[in-house]
């Protein structure tokens with residue numbers, strides 16, 4: 001089996017099938033007295049989209065910066081496909097695509113110039129750079145704006161340029177901090193499709209996001225963090241198996257409440273434009289059964305739908321446990 005060395009002469013670990021996975025074990029990082037990340041564990045397998053979820057200040061960006069080798073941990077270990085970013089920085093960086101929450105580029109350069117410069121930084125063969133940049137501009141739908149200075153791009157267009165920049169060297173691990181921020185609904189759908197395609201191509205995709213309702217569609221699993229610590233890791237299927245909240249409303253709210261009570265189901269009344277009853281159901285079969293029972297009992301059901309995603313439900317439950 002081949003053992004490689006990086007530029008600094010450190011022996012790299014054997015190249016194996018997990019070259020795209022990324023793992024952090026008990027990593028910590030403080031800023032003065034602030035313990036931004038404390039003994040955090042994180043794993044994102046190759047070929048999957050992993051969501052990094054947590055409230056403001058939980059330590060998500062600090063963890064991503066460490067995973068991207070842009071910030072050194074005070075303690076703990078990080079492995080990118082078996083390589084430690086501290087000792088194999090150049091090789092790890094060539095494997096990682098990093099999309100920060102704000103673009104932060106040379107604003108007077110054009111989108112094309114920025115991607116060209118990044119391709120040079122990553123030492124892509126110069127003969128192929130022009131074609132690679134044009135392909136990437138097309139992929140993130142910026143071909144029409146390719147020769148405009150970055151400062152004139154809208155927030156959503158800058159996000160797309162940032163994604164193109166993260167992908168220009170075809171990394172095996174993608175770290176995306178709030179990638180959907182500022183994107184319009186159509187662009188969000190495109191982003192979702194692109195992230196699924198990248199995972200299907202074998203890359204480890206890590207997405208930090210507060211838009212939990214969308215994550216069920218994107219993520220295969222999630223790592224929940226809070227106050228610098230990992231509080232739960234679970235697959236989206238595991239999250240779905242613990243049930244999800246449904247919102248039900250009817251033309252006659254009293255009749256609906258009476259029937260739910262008769263069926264022995266705990267519910268609460270949600271504030272909103274129209275009164276809706278919300279209740280936790282274990283799976284789609286339970287939801288179908290309840291809808292049938294309500295209709296057969298003559299309750300005029302006017303809406304019946306999941307009120308939260310599976311990952312959102314886990315997040316809200318964790319929040320509830322903390323209070």
Ligand SMILES: Nc1ncnc2c1ncn2[C@@H]1O[C@H](COP(=O)(O)OP(=O)(O)OP(=O)(O)O)[C@@H](O)[C@H]1O
Pocket residue numbers: 031034035036054055056057058059060061062063
């Ligand atoms: N460079 C820094 N200097 C001092 N404190 C910092 C620094 N970077 C982060 N922190 C602190 O570390 C904690 C974690 O911050 P971090 O940005 O990682 O959280 P986050 O989960 O990404 O938050 P958000 O969802 O709001 O972006 C916060 O209390 C923050 O104030």
